[in-house]
Amino acid sequence: MTAMQWFFSFIKKHMKRLIFALVLVTINSVGAIVTPKISGIVVDDVIMGGSRDNLLILVIILLSVTLLRSVIRFCFAMIFEKTSQKVLYEIRDYVYQNFMKQDFTFYNNNRTGDLMSRQTGDMDAIRHFVAYPIYAIYENTLLFVIALVMVFIVDYRLALCMIAVMPLTVFVTAKQLLSVKPAFQNIRQHFSSLNTFVQENISGNRVVKAFAKEDYEIAKFNIENDGFRDAELSASEIWKKYVPVFEFLAHALTVILYMVGGIMVVKGSMSMGNLVAISGYLWMFNMPLRQAGWLVNDVQRFTTSVEKVYSTISVEPSIKEPKQAVVKDYFKGDIEFNKVSYSIGQEEILKDIDFRVKAGQTVGIIGPTGSGKTTLMNLLCRFYDVSSGSITLDGIDVKKIGLHSLRDNIGLAMQDVFLFSDTIEGNIAFARPDCSVEEVIAAAKVANAHDFIIQMPDGYDTIVGERGVGLSGGQKQRISLARALLKKPSIMILDDTTSAVDMETETLIQDELKSLEGNYTVFIIAHRISSVKDADLILVVEDGRIVEAGDHESLLDENGYYHKVFHHQYGDFDKILKETKGRDDTLENTNEKRMGE
Ligand SMILES: Nc1ncnc2c1ncn2[C@@H]1O[C@H](COP(=O)(O)OP(=O)(O)OP(=O)(O)O)[C@@H](O)[C@H]1O
Ligand SMILES: [Mg+2]
Secondary structure, eight states, X not given: XXXXXXXXXXXXXXXXXXXXXXXXXXXXXXXXXXXXXXXXXXXXXXXXXXXXXXXXHHHHHHHHHHHHHHHHXXXXXXXXXXXXXXXXXXXXXXXXXXXXXXXXXXXXXXXXXXXXXXXXXXXXXXXXXXXXXHHHHHHHHHHHHHHHHHHHHHOHHHHHHHHTTHHHHHHHHHHHHHHHHHHHHHHHHHHHHHHHHHHHHHHTHHHHHHTXXXXXXXXXXXXXXXXHHHHXXXXXXXXXXXXXXXXXXXXXXXXXXXXXXXXXXXXXXXXHHHHHHHHHHHHHHHHHHXXXXXXXXXXXXXXXXXXXXXXXXXXXXXXXXXXXXXOOXXXXXXXXXXXXXXXXXXXXXXXXXXXXXXXXXXXEEEOSTTSSHHXXXXXXXXXXXXXXXXXXXXXXXXXXXXXXXXXXXXXXEOSSOOOOSEEHHHHHTTSOTTSOHHHHHHHHHHTTOHHHHHTSTTGGGOEEOGGGTTSXXXXXXXXXXXXXXXXXXXXXXXXXXXXXXXXXXXXXXXXXXXXXXXXXXXXXXXXXXXXXXXXSEEEEEETTEEEEEEOHHHHHHHTSHHXXXXXXXXXXXXXXXXXHHHHHHHHHHHHHHHHHO
16 A cells, blocks of 8 residues: 555545535636626626626626635535544544554654654644645646636637646646655654654753753754754745746736737737636636645645655554464463573574463562563563564463453563653553552552552642652652552563662562462562562573572572672671571570570
8 A cells, every 4th residue: 555545545434525525616616707707798798888788687696606606615615624624633543543553663663753743743734735735726727727718718829829838837837846845855854853852852851951961952952943944944945946937827828818819809809808808717827827836835745744654654563463362351370481582683682581480479580781681571571572482371372362461461560660641540540440449549558659649749649740750769660560560460570660669668568569479470570689589480681591590599509690699789698697696506505505504
């Protein structure tokens, strides 16, 4: 499908209404011949002939036709305007749904500002095309043809003289069409870029302020702004060259008419009334020529925007819904990674990942930053697909499970917490908006968030700003944890979820989570030993591989990465503990001995 075919698939639904409107345009255009025709009769019969018999009827016809044409114009303009709004609504809806279906790779490859431009500026260019140029092009062509036919009827020689300008008109129109296209593509590019810059700088304004880089960013903005202005100016440089040419052609027609027509009247081969009537058709020749330059611009703006939107949405997501998807409301949560590897281009992110987890177990994942812990979970959720090997849930390959069914069974507290501009309650109840307040509170209590929430001015109704502005890092993490818990999933993934909370709060959360143990399979990704030490299985990931696996005790005995991190975090605490324990034992023995004596 081409971009245009895609666009016309939206127009098709409104075809009947549009054809009706085009019929009205046709009636209106044909009605345009009435005024010049009557003017000609008035000149020949009334002014030159001196007969006033039909003057009143002619004036009444003139007024009625003018009134009727105004009403018809209003009607078809309204139909096109309304249809444009409907088409805009449908296309915007389609594009948004497409955005929602896209995968992580799509969002990695497309800048937010670009996607925003698709939904704003580009949509408006498309809407405008339906609202005006569609009928304006038809109306102007029709007026031109009708005027030409009328001149032909009056005098074919004069008509042939006027046709002489047509090849030149077609040539200039085609040339403008071709030359403005790259200019409009350039404008769209700069508009997207400007949008992205503004969006990123407003979102990242706190960083700009923290680094006192306002002036630097303003200078960068000015470059973007200049770029956009220059793109608009260079486009207008191109099309403004054509506007005078069209104006010249319009004037040339006037000159041809009065010169050739005047000579014919003087020679007596044409009546004065006919010359007046033909001069009345002049605007029907002139208007299309005067508007041609502008309409060509509108058409090119529109085609550029349709192509941009279509190229964005025609990207096939690499993560696809399986053909015969397994759909289940509930999965137990048995998970197996079988020799899983994952590469991005040439870079191998994960290699030979192999482990099994039974439903209800807790898995701790620890390892240096950038070692692949988050990626491991991204593969389980099918945000990306494994390059080789397989991941199974309850013995079914995740690639065969319906995407919604799979993700609906996973509660994910992401490392990069994102909260919506909504109430705290709304954020926690995101997965189940119709759940009861009690359930929201219960989830918040497990996440140790209830106490700080009720201390906020509006409690659970407190609106958190964009991305959770107004909350501390640890508070955001706890709301994100509550949001995942409320889903009551069979698999929980807590990616660095307690990294920003103090140890005491972490312990409280862990105690609460322990009370839910067995209800779901939990993956806890962390850098702190304290977060993972109680897990049934701890995986140590280093450079994309599982280098150690086991429980806390066995990993401590291994003397590897886990042991090293433990000593980093706890110092020689365990040694002191052992020594103290040894001393206590000695003391106890001595006491026992003394008591025995
Ligand atoms: N979309 C991506 N494109 C290219 N490389 C990526 C992408 N996502 C992750 N990586 C790379 O994959 C590696 C593993 O990243 P990952 O986020 O899984 O690390 P991590 O173990 O979770 O680190 P951290 O502890 O800092 O959260 C990193 O080297 C990272 O640069
Ligand atoms: Mg990570």
